[in-house]
Amino acid sequence: MEDVEPGGQGEGGRARMRAQIVEVAAKLLAAKGRDAVSTRAVAAAAGTQAPTIYRLFGDKDGLLAAVLEYGFATYLADKPPLDRAADPIADLRAGWDLHIGFGLANPELFLLMYTGTQQGNRPAAAEAGIAILRTRIRNIAAAGRLRVDEDLAVDLVQAAGSGAVLTLLGLPPDRRNPRLPDTMFDTVVTTIATPAQSADRARPKTIEAGATTAANALRAYLPDLDALTPGERHVLAEWLTRITQ
Incomplete structure (x- = not known):
């Protein structure tokens, strides 16, 4: 059975929720710094629950690693x-x-x-x-x-x-x-x-x-x-x- 996440069902829903959480975490990071990127704060800002973040990223370090990848992808998109x-x-x-x-x-x-x-x-x-x-x-x-x-x-x-x-x-x-x-x-x-x-x-x-x-x-x-x-x-x-x- 496919895993069901808020925002959609199956892998498509997981991908959308993952992208949304990463963007929310990146905004929190920009506004308040690394210490503000807690699983609880990110889950609340993304309109989901902390267990969803653990299922998608493993832990806070996994979430920060995803934000890091997001940062490099954003950086590369602007490369001349x-x-x-x-x-x-x-x-x-x-x-x-x-x-x-x-x-x-x-x-x-x-x-x-x-x-x-x-x-x-x-x-x-x-x-x-x-x-x-x-x-x-x-x-x-x-x-x-x-x-x-x-x-x-x-x-x-x-x-x-x-x-x-x-x-x-x-x-x-x-x-x-x-x-x-x-x-x-x-x-x-x-x-x-x-x-x-x-x-x-x-x-x-x-x-x-x-x-x-x-x-x-x-x-x-x-x-x-x-x-x-x-x-x-x-x-x-x-x-x-x-x-x-």
Whole structure:
């Protein structure tokens, strides 16, 4: 026999009730903070009873995990589309600006998303966001402008962006320096990318620097090199990784 929940019968009713409870919990979180998201308060606001929440989410931690996933899904829905024809740094900046703006506009949800995950257990929705960032970094590499390996660049951008938001949220509004996100972005870009200059002026000053940017550029195109066998691409990827590390 199918489980029956308020708001409908069977799996369809369960899904609708689950979505309603998550949205209600997210609103409580935004209005009153994490401590306000109790099963009793959420059930009352959703027009149901606490046992329904336990059946759908297990416990409060399960409910918060669902709200965390909801937060990442909302965040990803607002992500600017990837544009391979755009300047890769400008494209990265568009994603950065959304990240900063979302965090400052949704402080409690952002804190849950970026401080409420278990160590080594990043939600699937968060992984989708990282995949978008990784593509933006790969576009910088494909343009021959990436100074460091892609993994390090992704980690630097993610750490700097989330760190900037968390730093600002930790301060009273009147003490927040609006220049912090811009300064952080400029610092990270200087670290991971070469300037956009003419070919003559952009020539790396050392062999190592030139080899790194060239290796990053080639690795960005490696998945599409059909002239090589999968095994050859794997070996070449190992060599290119060794050059960039």
